[in-house]
Amino acid sequence: MASRHRGSVLGNVRLLLIAAALSLLPSAASAQRGAYDTTDDVRRLPIPPVDRSHEPIIALAGGTLIDGRGGAPVPNAVVVLQGDRILSAGPATSTPIPPGAARVIDASGLHILPGLIDLHIHFTQQRGDEMGHYADSPAAAAIRGVALAEQLIEAGITAARDVGTVQDVALRIKEGVDRRIIRGPRVFWSGGLIASTGGHGDEVTSTATGRQRSGATTGGRRVANGPWEWREAVREQVRSLADWIKISAPASEEEIRAAIDEAHSLGVPVAIDSYGTYTDIAIRAGVDTLEHPLHMSDRAVPLMREHGTAFVPTIGAFHNLLTTGYPPAGIPAGGFYYTHSRRFAIDQEKHLQRVGEAHRAGVPIGVGTDIPFENEKRYPDAYFRELEYLREAGLSNADVLASATRVGAQIMRMGDKLGTVEPGKIADILVTAGNPLDDLANLKNVRYVIADGEIVVERDRP
Numbered sequence: 001m002a003s004r005h006r007g008s009v010l011g012n013v014r015l016l017l018i019a020a021a022l023s024l025l026p027s028a029a030s031a032q033r034g035a036y037d038t039t040d041d042v043r044r045l046p047i048p049p050v051d052r053s054h055e056p057i058i059a060l061a062g063g064t065l066i067d068g069r070g071g072a073p074v075p076n077a078v079v080v081l082q083g084d085r086i087l088s089a090g091p092a093t094s095t096p097i098p099p100g101a102a103r104v105i106d107a108s109g110l111h112i113l114p115g116l117i118d119l120h121i122h123f124t125q126q127r128g129d130e131m132g133h134y135a136d137s138p139a140a141a142a143i144r145g146v147a148l149a150e151q152l153i154e155a156g157i158t159a160a161r162d163v164g165t166v167q168d169v170a171l172r173i174k175e176g177v178d179r180r181i182i183r184g185p186r187v188f189w190s191g192g193l194i195a196s197t198g199g200h201g202d203e204v205t206s207t208a209t210g211r212q213r214s215g216a217t218t219g220g221r222r223v224a225n226g227p228w229e230w231r232e233a234v235r236e237q238v239r240s241l242a243d244w245i246k247i248s249a250p251a252s253e254e255e256i257r258a259a260i261d262e263a264h265s266l267g268v269p270v271a272i273d274s275y276g277t278y279t280d281i282a283i284r285a286g287v288d289t290l291e292h293p294l295h296m297s298d299r300a301v302p303l304m305r306e307h308g309t310a311f312v313p314t315i316g317a318f319h320n321l322l323t324t325g326y327p328p329a330g331i332p333a334g335g336f337y338y339t340h341s342r343r344f345a346i347d348q349e350k351h352l353q354r355v356g357e358a359h360r361a362g363v364p365i366g367v368g369t370d371i372p373f374e375n376e377k378r379y380p381d382a383y384f385r386e387l388e389y390l391r392e393a394g395l396s397n398a399d400v401l402a403s404a405t406r407v408g409a410q411i412m413r414m415g416d417k418l419g420t421v422e423p424g425k426i427a428d429i430l431v432t433a434g435n436p437l438d439d440l441a442n443l444k445n446v447r448y449v450i451a452d453g454e455i456v457v458e459r460d461r462p
């Protein structure tokens with residue numbers, strides 16, 4: 001099976017053989033193209049031209065296409081894939097199925113839409129009921145991550161952004177999926193969380209449990225102090241092949257500005273976990289996404305609108321904490337206790353209100369679950385519950401579906417390659433029974449998941 005990172009040595013040899021055999025490159029268009037092909041991640045590294053003309057063709061025929069661009073669904077549609085790309089998509093009358101198709105899937109009665117995106121996960125998150133029972137290690141974290149990757153792809157979530165991982169686990173999961181060693185979503189990762197000494201992620205007490213951590217660390221964070229150290233920390237993450245940079249409050253305005261400036265100068269976007277006035281500072285400094293900002297000021301939403309900042313509220317994560325806590329881990333309901341970086345009441349009503357306000361102001365809203373502790377158990381329900389919370393905040397079904405697909409891809413800086421079913425885009429596709437625009441719960445009726453052009457989930461009709 002071909003790797004997602006085309007242009008490997010093997011691929012080049014094959015290309016040369018084909019060229020020698022045919023005395024011409026089959027894809028003249030790609031040879032003439034001025035711009036380089038690039039890796040299918042946020043880093044966009046140039047790669048040698050990719051020839052897909054000999055890749056197998058798969059067609060989905062007869063389903064209703066919700067292409068993710070916001071227009072009316074197209075009944076009796078055909079979607080044609082070749083290799084990892086979408087060749088064509090539209091009404092059957094004007095979208096022929098190529099005669100050489102390796103497989104034609106009868107999608108009649110089904111809905112074809114872009115794969116879903118989760119913008120805030122942690123592959124290595126410790127499980128609630130295991131805390132205190134098992135010693136953690138990078139290997140244990142990697143095993144949890146592989147299990148979670150499997151759960152995501154089974155649910156039709158074909159892309160996920162990891163915003164805080166143990167060592168390089170998220171990167172290796174990304175590679176494992178790319179190389180088709182494991183099943184999972186396309187992964188974008190943010191390297192180690194950059195925090196100030198004692199900041200969020202570097203507290204002596206665990207944010208969730210309030211218990212003092214043991215001295216040992218599994219390396220989930222990069223502690224830095226002062227603007228130059230924050231710049232250095234950003235450079236380290238970029239050197240580690242990070243797609244994104246994740247920073248956390250509290251930090252000084254100089255530190256936050258330095259990290260964002262450094263990342264942007266290297267072409268890498270920045271996410272921040274922040275609260276209160278730190279959020280305003282980060283927006284003004286040009287941060288790209290706000291991860292569940294708590295205790296937001298009245299200025300935050302107008303500032304987001306002004307600066308084009310995206311909002312990933314992870315409403316469910318806090319709702320879980322407020323209403324049920326995590327009893328197996330000894331975490332009581334009602335809020336965070338014994339933590340410095342979350343030393344304020346969490347107001348779920350206000351949180352929902354801010355999301356609604358932001359949406360009405362035109363701020364891009366992304367779907368992220370976070371779900372610290374027990375995320376494996378709560379997945380994929382956590383994702384679908386997050387969609388419901390967004391509805392509660394005032395988004396329509398179509399708005400929520402856009403957040404889960406096109407808008408999510410744009411927020412991820414992948415809008416040109418992901419998020420819609422259009423020719424030229426990556427073939428990450430979900431096929432469901434039932435129309436999700438009528439009822440978002442229909443997203444749970446997964447029939448096919450196609451990731452990178454490969455059918456990875458296939459369920460018989462009941």
Ligand SMILES: [Zn+2]
Pocket residue numbers: 120121122163164370
């Ligand atoms: Zn998180």
